[in-house]
Amino acid sequence: xxxxxxxxxxxxxxxxxxxxxxxxxxxxxxxxxxxxxxxxxxxxxxxxxxxxxxxxxxxxxxxxxxxxxxxxxxxxxxxxxxxxxxxxxxxxxxxxxxxxxxxxxxxxxxxxxxxxxxxxxxxxxxxxxxxxxxxxxxxxxxxxxxxxxxxxxxxxxxxxxxxxxxxxxxxxxxxxxxxxxxxxxxxxxxxxxxxxxxxxxxxxxxxxxxxxxxxxxxxxxxxxxxxxxxxxxxxxxxxxxxxxxxxxxxxxxxxxxxxxxxxxxxxxxxxxxxxxxxxxxxxxxxxxxxxxxxxxxxxxxxxxxxxxxxxxxxxxxxxxxxxxxxxxxxxxxxxxxxxxxxxxxxxxxxxxxxxx
Amino acid sequence: xxxxxxxxxxxxxxxxxxxxxxxxxxxxxxxxxxxxxxxxxxxxxxxxxxxxxxxxxxxxxxxxxxxxxxxxxxxxxxxxxxxxxxxxxxxxxxxxxxxxxxxxxxxxxxxxxxxxxxxxxxxxxxxxxxxxxxxxxxxxxxxxxxxxxxxxxxxxxxxxxxxxxxxxxxxxxxxxxxxxxxxxxxxxxxxxxxxxxxxxxxxxxxxxxxxxxxxxxxxxxxxxxxxxxxxxxxxxxxxxxxxxxxxxxxxxxxxxxxxxxxxxxxxxxxxxxxxxxxxxxxxxxxxxxxxxxxxxxxxxxxxxxxxxxxxxxxxxxxxxxxxxxxxxxxxxxxxxxxxxxxxxxxxxxxxxxxxx
Numbered sequence: 001x002x003x004x005x006x007x008x009x010x011x012x013x014x015x016x017x018x019x020x021x022x023x024x025x026x027x028x029x030x031x032x033x034x035x036x037x038x039x040x041x042x043x044x045x046x047x048x049x050x051x052x053x054x055x056x057x058x059x060x061x062x063x064x065x066x067x068x069x070x071x072x073x074x075x076x077x078x079x080x081x082x083x084x085x086x087x088x089x090x091x092x093x094x095x096x097x098x099x100x101x102x103x104x105x106x107x108x109x110x111x112x113x114x115x116x117x118x119x120x121x122x123x124x125x126x127x128x129x130x131x132x133x134x135x136x137x138x139x140x141x142x143x144x145x146x147x148x149x150x151x152x153x154x155x156x157x158x159x160x161x162x163x164x165x166x167x168x169x170x171x172x173x174x175x176x177x178x179x180x181x182x183x184x185x186x187x188x189x190x191x192x193x194x195x196x197x198x199x200x201x202x203x204x205x206x207x208x209x210x211x212x213x214x215x216x217x218x219x220x221x222x223x224x225x226x227x228x229x230x231x232x233x234x235x236x237x238x239x240x241x242x243x244x245x246x247x248x249x250x251x252x253x254x255x256x257x258x259x260x261x262x263x264x265x266x267x268x269x270x271x272x273x274x275x276x277x278x279x280x281x282x283x284x285x286x287x288x289x290x291x292x293x294x295x296x297x298x299x300x301x302x303x304x305x306x307x308x309x310x311x312x313x314x315x316x317x318x319x320x321x322x323x324x325x326x327x328x329x330x331x332x333x334x335x336x337x338x339x340x341x342x343x344x345x346x347x348x349x350x351x352x353x354x355x356x
Numbered sequence: 357x358x359x360x361x362x363x364x365x366x367x368x369x370x371x372x373x374x375x376x377x378x379x380x381x382x383x384x385x386x387x388x389x390x391x392x393x394x395x396x397x398x399x400x401x402x403x404x405x406x407x408x409x410x411x412x413x414x415x416x417x418x419x420x421x422x423x424x425x426x427x428x429x430x431x432x433x434x435x436x437x438x439x440x441x442x443x444x445x446x447x448x449x450x451x452x453x454x455x456x457x458x459x460x461x462x463x464x465x466x467x468x469x470x471x472x473x474x475x476x477x478x479x480x481x482x483x484x485x486x487x488x489x490x491x492x493x494x495x496x497x498x499x500x501x502x503x504x505x506x507x508x509x510x511x512x513x514x515x516x517x518x519x520x521x522x523x524x525x526x527x528x529x530x531x532x533x534x535x536x537x538x539x540x541x542x543x544x545x546x547x548x549x550x551x552x553x554x555x556x557x558x559x560x561x562x563x564x565x566x567x568x569x570x571x572x573x574x575x576x577x578x579x580x581x582x583x584x585x586x587x588x589x590x591x592x593x594x595x596x597x598x599x600x601x602x603x604x605x606x607x608x609x610x611x612x613x614x615x616x617x618x619x620x621x622x623x624x625x626x627x628x629x630x631x632x633x634x635x636x637x638x639x640x641x642x643x644x645x646x647x648x649x650x651x652x653x654x655x656x657x658x659x660x661x662x663x664x665x666x667x668x669x670x671x672x673x674x675x676x677x678x679x680x681x682x683x684x685x686x687x688x689x690x691x692x693x694x695x696x697x698x699x700x701x702x703x704x705x706x707x708x709x710x711x712x
Contacts, residue, residue, distance in 0.1 A: 238639065241636050241639055241640075242636065245635070245636070245639070255656075260639055260642050260643045261643070262643070263636060263639055263640055263643060265636070266636050266639070266640050275632070275633050276631070276632070276633065277631050277632065277633050277634050277635070278633050278635050279601070279633070279634050279635050279638055280597050280598065280601070280619060280621070280622050282635055282638070283594065283597055283601070283616055283619055283622070283649075284597075284619055284622050286616050286649055286650065286651045287616045287617070287618070287619060287651040287652070287653075288651065289651065290650065290651040290652065290653050290656060291650070291651055292648065292649070292650040292651075293639075293642055293648070293649045293650070294642065294646065294647070294648040294649070295642045295643040295644065295645065295646040295647055295648075296643070296646065297643075297646050300611075300646060
C-alpha cells in the first residue's frame with residue numbers, strides 16, 4: 001500500500017449483531033481530485049463512536065432534514081447510514097492539502113465528516129475550521145465534538161439539572177458519559193457513573209471526580225446502585241439499556257428526567273429481552289412519578305452549538321472537564337477499534353491516528 | 357335512612373383488581389357540626405373518576421406536597437389515598453348550609469373535595485366558590501374541573517400541539533379525552549379518538565367533531581388505527597395502556613409527545629402483560645425518533661389554573677368545547693357508578709346527583 005494512494009475502509013456486509021472484522025473491507029485507490037469550490041483533505045485523526053454500528057446496520061428511520069444547510073447535510077449523512085460498499089462514515093480531524101475553495105487555505109486544520117479514509121474531497125459546507133490552539137486537536141472529536149455536544153444537549157435541554165440532583169450515567173467513562181458526569185458536578189449535582197470493571201470505576205472517581213461509581217458487572221447491580229443513590233435518582237442519562245436500565249428504573253424519583261442517548265445493550269442485538277413484558281410497569285411509574293423520558297439526537301439542537309463550544313472549551317481550559325483518550329495507530333486498525341468500543345473495552349475516547 | 361342524618365360511602369376493603377360492591381360500605385351517622393372558621397356543606401353533585409380506584413388501592417407513591425396552601429392540601433388528599441373505613445374521596449358540587457367562615461355565606465355554591473357523603477364540614481381552604489351562572493353547575497366537575505384541567509395541562513405543557521399535528525387520545529369520550537380531542541381541533545390539529553364500541557365512536561365524530569374515531573374492540577385495532585392515521589401520530593394522550601398502547605406505538609412519529617394521564621388497562625390489574633419484554637424496543641424508538649413521554653398530575657401545574665378556567669369557559673360558552681354527562685341518582689349508587697366507569701360503560705362524564 002503506497003502512502004501516495006488513498007486508502008478507505010468500506011462496509012462489506014451488515015452485521016446482524018455486533019460487527020466482526022469480516023464486515024469491513026480495505027480499498028486502495030487513487031487520491032481524488034478536488035473540483036472547483038472543493039478542498040482535498042488528508043485525515044489526521046478519526047473518531048470511533050458506538051453509533052457507527054447503527055450506520056452499518058442501514059439507514060435510520062428518520063425523515064431527512066431539509067433546508068438547514070450545513071446541518072441538514074450533516075444530519076442526513078448520519079441518518080442515511082452507510083451503503084454497502086461505501087466508505088464508513090464518521091468525524092475526523094483533517095488538514096487541507098489542496099484548496100479550490102476561498103474559505104480554506106492549504107494547511108488549515110478542520111473538523112470534517114469525511115469518514116474512514118486517508119484522503120477525501122469535500123465541498124467545505126460541513127467543515128469547521130479549528131483556530132483555537134489552546135486545546136489539543138483531538139478534543140474537537142471528543143469533549144468539543146459530537147460526544148461532548150450530545151452530553152451538553154442532554155443535560156441542558158432534557159435533564160435540566162439542578163443543584164442537589166443525583167445524576168446517574170451509564171457508559172460513564174465514554175466521551176459522552178464522562179462529560180455528563182462532569183457537567184453534573186459543575187451544576188452542583190451528584191454524579192454517579194456506571195462502567196464495566198473496577199479499573200474504570202476507579203478512574204471515574206479518582207481522576208474525573210465522580211461522587212461514586214458502580215461496576216456494571218457487579219454481582220448484584222441493583223443493590224450496588226441503590227447503595228450509592230440512597231435518595232433515589234433525579235436524572236438518568238441512558239447509554240446502556242438492558243440490565244442497567246432495570247437497575248436504575250426502581251430508583252427513579254418523582255420528576256426524574258431520562259435523556260435516552262444510546263442503548264449499547266440493544267445495539268449489540270445479542271439475545272432478546274428475557275421475561276414477561278414490563279412496558280406497562282414503566283408507563284405506570286412514568287405516570288405516578290411524573291417522569292420525563294426523551295430521545296436525544298444532537299443535530300436537532302444545533303442552535304446550541306456556539307453556547308456548547310464556549311462553555312465546554314472554558315471548562316476544559318480551567319480543568320473542570322477532563323478527558324481521556326485511547327489511541328490506536330493507522331487506518332486499518334479502525335474496524336478493530338470500533339469492535340473494541342462496542343465491547344466496552346476502551347477507557348476513554350477512542351481515536352485512530354491516521355497520519356502520524 | 358333519614359334525610360336529616362349524614363350518609364357516607366366508606367372503603368371497606370381494598371380491591372386486588374377492579375372493585376366490586378363488596379369493597380364499599382354505607383354508613384349513616386349524625387350531621388357534623390362546623391367549628392369556628394368552618395362551613396357545613398350539603399353535597400349536590402358527586403364526580404366519579406377512574407383514578408379513584410388508585411385511592412382505593414392505597415396511598416400513591418408520591419412524596420407529600422409542602423407549603424403550597426390550598427394546593428398542598430388538595431394534592432395530599434389525592435396522594436394519601438383512602439384509608440380503610442374512611443369516606444371515599446372526590447370532588448363535589450356542594451352548597452353551604454351553615455357558615456362560620458367569613459368567606460362563605462349560607463347558600464353559596466362551591467366546588468369541594470368533600471367526598472362521597474351527604475354532608476361535610478370543611479375549613480374552606482380548598483373550596484372554590486362558583487359565581488359564574490352562565491355555565492351549568494356540573495361543568496365545574498368535568499370540563500372546568502379536574503378532568504378538563506388534566507386535559508389542558510397535558511396539551512399545553514407536554515403535548516404542545518401545533519396546527520397539522522395528528523393527536524390520538526384513548527378513552528376519548530371520557531371527560532379528559534373529550535376535552536383533549538376538542539382542544540386539538542381548536543389548535544388546528546387532527547383529533548382521532550379511541551373508544552369502546554360503535555356508539556361511542558359515532559358520538560365522537562358526529563357530536564364532538566373528532567376527525568376520526570376507532571373502536572378499541574375492533575378485530576384488528578392496529579390496522580384500524582393505522583388506516584385513520586396515514587401520516588403517523590404526533591401526540592398520543594395515554595389513558596388506556598395495554599393493547600391500545602401497542603396499537604399506537606408503531607405509529608409514533610419523530611418528535612412525538614406522549615402525555616401519560618392514565619392506564620385504564622393497568623388500573624384494573626386484570627391479567628399480566630403477555631409476551632416477552634418490549635421495554636428496550638420502546639426505549640429504542642424513543643431514541644431514534646426523539647419521542648418525549650411524560651406523566652401528568654394536575655396538581656403539579658396549578659399555576660395554569662386561571663388560564664385554564666378562562667380558556668375552557670370561553671370555549672364552552674362559544675360551543676367549541678361540548679361535554680356529555682351520564683347522571684345517576686342518589687349517593688348509594690356511587691359505588692356502582694365507579695365500577696361502571698372502570699368498565700368503560702359511561703358515554704360521558706359520570707355524575708351522581710346526591711341532592712335532587
